Amino acid sequence: xTHELKRLVTGIEGLDALLxxxxxxxxAYIVQGPPGAGKTILANQLACGHVRSGGRVLVAxxxxxxxxxxxxxxxxxxxxxxxxxxxxxxxxxxxxxxxxEGLDAVVRLLRQEIARQKAxxxxxxxxxxxxxxxxSALDTKKFVSALQGHAAFAGCTVLLLTSARMEEGSPxxxxxxxxxxxxxxxxxxxxxxxxxxxxxxxxxxxxxRHECLIDRTGMRVFPRLESLFSHPSQHGSCTPGxxxxxxxxxxxxxxxxxxxxxxxxxxxxSGIGKTSLGLAFLSASTKQVPxxxxxxxxxxxxxxxxxxxxxxxxxxxxxxGSLQLCWQPTTEGLLDxxxxxxxxxxxxxxxxxxxxxxxxxxxRLAMEPARLNAFFRALTGELRARDVSVxxxxxxxxxxxxxxxxxxxxxxxxxxxxxxxxxxxxxxSLRRMLSILKVRDGQHHTSPHELIIGTRGxxxxxxxxxxxxxxxxxxxxxxxx
Amino acid sequence: MKTILIVxxxxxxxxxxGYALEDEGFQVRKASNGVKALAALKDAPVQLxxxxxxxxxxxxxxxxxxxxxxxxxxxxPIILMSGAQANQGCPDLFAAVFxxxxxxxxxxxxxxxxxGN
Numbered sequence: 001x002t003h004e005l006k007r008l009v010t011g012i013e014g015l016d017a018l019l020x021x022x023x024x025x026x027x028a029y030i031v032q033g034p035p036g037a038g039k040t041i042l043a044n045q046l047a048c049g050h051v052r053s054g055g056r057v058l059v060a061x062x063x064x065x066x067x068x069x070x071x072x073x074x075x076x077x078x079x080x081x082x083x084x085x086x087x088x089x090x091x092x093x094x095x096x097x098x099x100x101e102g103l104d105a106v107v108r109l110l111r112q113e114i115a116r117q118k119a120x121x122x123x124x125x126x127x128x129x130x131x132x133x134x135x136s137a138l139d140t141k142k143f144v145s146a147l148q149g150h151a152a153f154a155g156c157t158v159l160l161l162t163s164a165r166m167e168e169g170s171p172x173x174x175x176x177x178x179x180x181x182x183x184x185x186x187x188x189x190x191x192x193x194x195x196x197x198x199x200x201x202x203x204x205x206x207x208x209r210h211e212c213l214i215d216r217t218g219m220r221v222f223p224r225l226e227s228l229f230s231h232p233s234q235h236g237s238c239t240p241g242x243x244x245x246x247x248x249x250x251x252x253x254x255x256x257x258x259x260x261x262x263x264x265x266x267x268x269x270s271g272i273g274k275t276s277l278g279l280a281f282l283s284a285s286t287k288q289v290p291x292x293x294x295x296x297x298x299x300x301x302x303x304x305x306x307x308x309x310x311x312x313x314x315x316x317x318x319x320x321g322s323l324q325l326c327w328q329p330t331t332e333g334l335l336d337x338x339x340x341x342x343x344x345x346x347x348x349x350x351x352x353x354x355x356x357x358x359x360x361x362x363x364r365l366a367m368e369p370a371r372l373n374a375f376f377r378a379l380t381g382e383l384r385a386r387d388v389s390v391x392x393x394x395x396x397x398x399x400x401x402x403x404x405x406x407x408x409x410x411x412x413x414x415x416x417x418x419x420x421x422x423x424x425x426x427x428x429s430l431r432r433m434l435s436i437l438k439v440r441d442g443q444h445h446t447s448p449h450e451l452i453i454g455t456r457g458x459x460x461x462x463x464x465x466x467x468x469x470x471x472x473x474x475x476x477x478x479x480x481x
Numbered sequence: 482m483k484t485i486l487i488v489x490x491x492x493x494x495x496x497x498x499g500y501a502l503e504d505e506g507f508q509v510r511k512a513s514n515g516v517k518a519l520a521a522l523k524d525a526p527v528q529l530x531x532x533x534x535x536x537x538x539x540x541x542x543x544x545x546x547x548x549x550x551x552x553x554x555x556x557x558p559i560i561l562m563s564g565a566q567a568n569q570g571c572p573d574l575f576a577a578v579f580x581x582x583x584x585x586x587x588x589x590x591x592x593x594x595x596x597g598n
Contacts, residue, residue: 063492068581068582092514092536093491096492099492109538
């Protein structure tokens, strides 16, 4: 019979998800990473969070920066409250004991302090100095083991901070229950922080490297979406049914509309009308079926004006709670942070119609483009699991031409419906064309239709009969007869 | 020569303060927590104590309370150095309280005042 281990919730955004519920209470962890990687922030943020949920913390340093200097830096972060220090969080230095009396005396001192302070979390900063004081690898093992043993006996969880990158076979690694590695690497001219759980006993923690950041609020971790949602977190209702695309003539082409909780990709060049179709899709939102525009390029006011020019009153819809325009004016950020924000927005408002304009913004944030397919698959899978009907846009590079660039390989694993939009030059005029390339589990008109966008809204009608080559953008009228 | 006992678990602060006081002609002894400070007082008398607040085994306030109970040390002047926890502890126990980081000249002037130099 299996049982659940008691957890110490870290309170650090994303880290508990990574650890599948938090640190194992009473276990010992190494937090390693080069100077500046965020070890001290992670430990102190965890300490402050732990105190706020009723715990008591002992922070012991083995030669590091002075406590006062540390408090000055921590004072710039929202999570830190100096009033907690000296009571629920005790900072002590064990350096003198280490230097004068050795490792055994440090263990003795910390054991006494854990008991005296009734600490439920012990942070030891500067573990490398313990290794330097040890006469052999066995001494280091004994130190970690003794510390861990005394702490566990007192129900105290231990974090050992070290700036060395200890290898898997190191004495410290073999003795602890988990190893959390923090790092920073350059991607072009950008520095990206990362976190990796190199060892986690007692939990099916999310492996691999995940992105994180440090800002005024402290550390935030963004688990790789495809790892967090390797299986959808919930079952959708799987109710068959149709939802309107917001354009009646497009619904006709789709044999009654889009399948509920399906994902539709609109591909086309800049200016073809992808955003307009997205706005039309959202215009069908109601209080019961709210819509969310998750856009990157056009601020809300411009979208409202654009919608108004198509005959949609977005302002009123927003006021009555049937629509939200969520603008992401980001040029830098993290892919998984963005994915998490979208899911969070959808959950917060219970959105059932979502437009993402466009997938290109996600792609630009991807440090590893090879991840994109799995990322999009996880993202759309989660939205489907929430019974959300999704419309995605993708801007094709070439305005004309036979080449079609897709956001990711293996599109069928990401999207259910695929629509291609192109400018078509025919009879000395430039026209918009929409062709439905794929509809999952449904009938649809296969012939290209002309898209008309005007003050009376959006409509599609049959056109280009007797012409070929529309998908390349340069149609050729077939000779009649 | 008057002797000052510096009680601080933070090695560097004890070192820096110790050098500054020695430069001023004081003899300095050090202890890294309150327990060690009480033991040091048994070895040889001191004329003043400068103590940190947060320390293992016995903190600055606990040390001061222990000394106030002992007739031999009841009137010994004690200066408290405290950090983020500046508002903690009982000020009546101390002849002066300094928030870390403190001004060294002001500390030395206070020491001189308390020792009547």
